[in-house]
Every structure is written in C-alpha cells, then in structure tokens.
C-alpha cells in the first residue's frame with residue numbers, strides 16, 4: 001500500500017514538470033483532489049456556514065434560490081443545444097441527452113415548486129453571468145470539455161451537502177437532503193477516464209475544472 005501511495009504522489013508531482021499521460025489512472029478523481037482546496041474554501045464561506053448554524057438570513061437564501069433557478073434554466077438550454085449538435089461519439093451524445101433530460105425535469109420541478117407557470121425572466125447576478133459565459137466558451141471546444149465543465153457543480157453540491165452538519169431541526173435541512181444523494185460518478189467517471197487520455201488533455205481538463213470550481217465559489221460568495 002505504502003509503495004503504491006508513494007508512486008502516486010511522485011507521479012502527480014512529476015506531472016507539473018513533464019508529460020506523463022499514463023500516470024493519472026483515474027482522471028475523475030484526480031481533478032477533484034487537485035481542486036479540493038476550492039471545495040473547502042466554498043464550504044467555509046459565511047453563506048454556507050450560516051446555513052449550517054441555521055442563522056442565515058432568509059432573504060439571502062431566497063436570492064440564492066432564484067439565481068440557482070436561473071442557472072438551471074440556462075444550463076438546460078445549453079444542454080439542449082449540445083445534445084442536438086453532438087452526434088459523435090455515441091457515449092458523449094448520450095451523456096448530453098441524459099443530462100439535458102435530467103436538467104430539464106429538475107428545472108420544471110423547481111418552477112412548479114415556486115408557482116411559476118412559465119420560465120420567469122431572471123436578472124442574473126454578475127457571478128452567474130460569468131459562470132454561463134464560461135459554459136458558452138466551452139460549447140466551442142471539444143465536447144468532452146463541456147462535460148468537464150459541468151462536473152464541478154454536480155460534484156461540489158453533493159460534497160457540500162454531505163459535509164455540512166445540518167440537523168433535521170435546521171431550516172436548511174431540506175437543502176442538505178435534496179443535494180446529498182447525488183451520484184455524479186455514474187455519469188461522468190467513465191467518460192472522463194476514457195477521453196482524457198493524454199497529459200495535455202488532462203492538463204486542459206484540470207484548467208477547465210478549476211475555473212468552474214472557482215465559478216461555483218464566486219456564486220456562493222455573492223450571497
């Protein structure tokens with residue numbers, strides 16, 4: 001065990017200096033570990049810590065919820081386009097269709113939950129606008145990077161919900177329960193590990209992943 005861990009550590013260290021594509025065995029996990037500092041920073045933001053203690057002002061949570069709806073609706077539209085435009089390879093096309101269906105039904109659920117009969121026009125805060133701009137840039141890249149760009153949201157929220165100690169008596173318990181059960185690895189892991197198969201691709205994926213983790217951080221920082 002010790003030997004394997006040492007090898008892995010050396011491998012990751014060497015990665016910044018030379019191209020060792022075959023070194024990263026599990027890119028999905030590698031991206032998360034490399035950028036976990038941002039997950040921890042997000043967890044420690046005043047907004048989330050106050051959710052945890054139950055002292056978060058309700059209006060701040062309302063603002064956050066409305067912007068989150070704005071995020072879901074906008075990303076749904078981009079996924080709709082991606083699922084129409086990406087015809088090859090089959091597994092990435094199926095991923096786009098699957099994520100589109102999932103985002104679409106989640107968006108509809110949110111709208112119903114808050115009595116919206118149709119999509120409301122939402123004035124987006126700058127943090128959301130920048131986040132969405134980044135997705136638009138990713139739409140012009142190879143589709144696998146759009147997949148990578150979606151992952152920070154999918155993985156971070158599950159992790160945050162699992163790492164916030166929110167008891168059932170806390171007003172934000174529902175948020176925890178609604179987010180803690182996700183399994184992003186089911187949708188992302190095999191694809192990332194299949195297509196990010198050179199050092200250059202892993203490096204680019206890491207840059208994209210980090211930028212989107214930062215966009216998540218800035219989103220939570222706003223409220």
Ligand SMILES: *[C@@H]1O[C@H](CO)[C@@H](O)[C@H](O)[C@H]1NC(C)=O
Pocket residue numbers: 057059060063223
């Ligand atoms: C909610 O957002 C609006 C618009 O940006 C802002 O004026 C208001 O102060 C925010 N409310 C809270 C509690 O932060």
